[in-house]
Amino acid sequence: xxxxxxxxxxxxxxxxxxxxxxxxxxxxxxxxxxxxxxxxxxxxxxxxxxxxxxxxxxxxxxxxxxxxxxxxxxxxxxxxxxxxxxxxxxxxxxxxxxxxxxxxxxxxxxxxxxxxxxxxxxxxxxxxxxxxxxxxxxxxxxxxxxxxxxxxxxxxxxxxxxxxxxxxxxxxxxxxxxxxxxxxxxxxxxxxxxxxxxxxxxxxxxxxxxxxxxxxxxxxxxxxxxxxxxxxxxxxxxxxxxxxxxxxxxxxxxxxxxxxxxxxxxxxxxxxxxxxxxxxxxxxxxxxxxxxxxxxxxxxxxxxxxxxxxxxxxxxxxxxxxxxxxxxxxxxxxxxxxxxxxxxxxxxxxxxxxxxxxxxxxxxxxxxxxxxxxxxxxxxxxxxxxxxxx
Numbered sequence: 343x344x345x346x347x348x349x350x351x352x353x354x355x356x357x358x359x360x361x362x363x364x365x366x367x368x369x370x371x372x373x374x375x376x377x378x379x380x381x382x383x384x385x386x387x388x389x390x391x392x393x394x395x396x397x398x399x400x401x402x403x404x405x406x407x408x409x410x411x412x413x414x415x416x417x418x419x420x421x422x423x424x425x426x427x428x429x430x431x432x433x434x435x436x437x438x439x440x441x442x443x444x445x446x447x448x449x450x451x452x453x454x455x456x457x458x459x460x461x462x463x464x465x466x467x468x469x470x471x472x473x474x475x476x477x478x479x480x481x482x483x484x485x486x487x488x489x490x491x492x493x494x495x496x497x498x499x500x501x502x503x504x505x506x507x508x509x510x511x512x513x514x515x516x517x518x519x520x521x522x523x524x525x526x527x528x529x530x531x532x533x534x535x536x537x538x539x540x541x542x543x544x545x546x547x548x549x550x551x552x553x554x555x556x557x558x559x560x561x562x563x564x565x566x567x568x569x570x571x572x573x574x575x576x577x578x579x580x581x582x583x584x585x586x587x588x589x590x591x592x593x594x595x596x597x598x599x600x601x602x603x604x605x606x607x608x609x610x611x612x613x614x615x616x617x618x619x620x621x622x623x624x625x626x627x628x629x630x631x632x633x634x635x636x637x638x639x640x641x642x643x644x645x646x647x648x649x650x651x652x653x654x655x656x657x658x659x660x661x662x663x664x665x666x667x668x669x670x671x672x673x674x675x676x677x678x679x680x681x682x683x684x685x686x687x688x689x690x691x692x693x694x695x696x697x698x699x700x701x702x703x704x705x706x707x708x709x710x711x712x713x714x715x716x717x718x719x720x721x722x723x724x725x726x727x728x729x730x731x732x
Contacts, residue, residue, distance in 0.1 A: 382446045
C-alpha cells in the first residue's frame, strides 16, 4: 500500500512509522525545509508512550526525556497546593507505561531519526502542497514541483490544513480569547530545589502558569496563559516582549517571579490560542485527516500530541485489517471521533476552570480533590494499539 502523508509534525511522523511497520510504503511531504519547531515543551502521557514504546523508541526517548514524579496544582499568590497526583513509578505501575516531559525539538529528532532509518519511508521537505485529487483507485497529491500518486492520502498538516480545506472548504479557526507565553529557563540559573520534579500548574484569576523540566532536567519549560484581546497573532515563532510578560504576572508568587527573572530572553515567544469545534466528519473516500488537522486541541489537558499519536496507531490498525481502503478510513474516523471531541471540549472547559476566582475557585478546588484520578484513568488507560481489534 502506498500512503501519502502531508505534514511532518508529531502526527505525520508517527503515522508514517506505524504504517511502515505494517509494510506500507509511505511518503511524507513537509513544507518547511527543516523538520523542527521553535523551542517548547510537550508532555507524553502513558496513552501515547504505549504507542511510542511499541515502535521501539523507548531508548531514544530516554536520552533526552525527563520523567516527572507527579502533577501539582497551586494557588497563584500564596503557593498553597490545591491538589496533586503521582506519576513516575506510580504511573508505570498503574498504566503500564511512563509519563515523559520532552523538549519538542528533542522529540521530533527521535521521530525523524526513526523515519530516516526506515527504508519504507521517504521524507520530502521544503515542498508546498497545492492540492489533491482522488478516485476509486487512489489519490494524487500535487506540489509545486510534481504530482505524487498513492493509494490513500492523510492530512496531518495542522489547524490550517490544506487537505482539510480541500475536503470541506476554507473555515477560519476560533480565537479563544487567550494568549500564551512560552519561555525556557536554564535550571542552573535557579536556586536548588526551587522547582520540584513535577509538572506544576499555578491557577489564578484570568490566567495560569505551567512549568516542568525538559531535556533531562537541564531546562524548565514554561507555558503561561493569559486572557487577553486585541492581539491575535497565531505563530509559533512570534517573539514576545519581556516587559509585557513580566507585567502579566505582577503580584504572583515569588517562585513565578524567579522563573520569569531567569528566563532566557531569546526563548520567549507569544502566540494566540485558536481552536475549532469538533468535526462531524473528517474524511472522504481515500482521503482522511489526523491530529490538529481534524481536532485541534488547546494545551489545557496536555493531550494534543497524545491525540495525534493515538490517531496514528488506530489508523494503522484499521488499514491492516484487510478492508477496502475507504471502509478502513471510515472506521478509523468512527473509532476516534468521540474521544478526540471529548478531549477538545475538556481542554476548552479547562481554559475557564483554571482561571476562576472567588467562590467558584474554592468550589473547583474541592472537586479537584476527588476527580483527578478518575480523569487520569480515563485518559491514560486508553490502548490505541488494540482499539482496531487487530
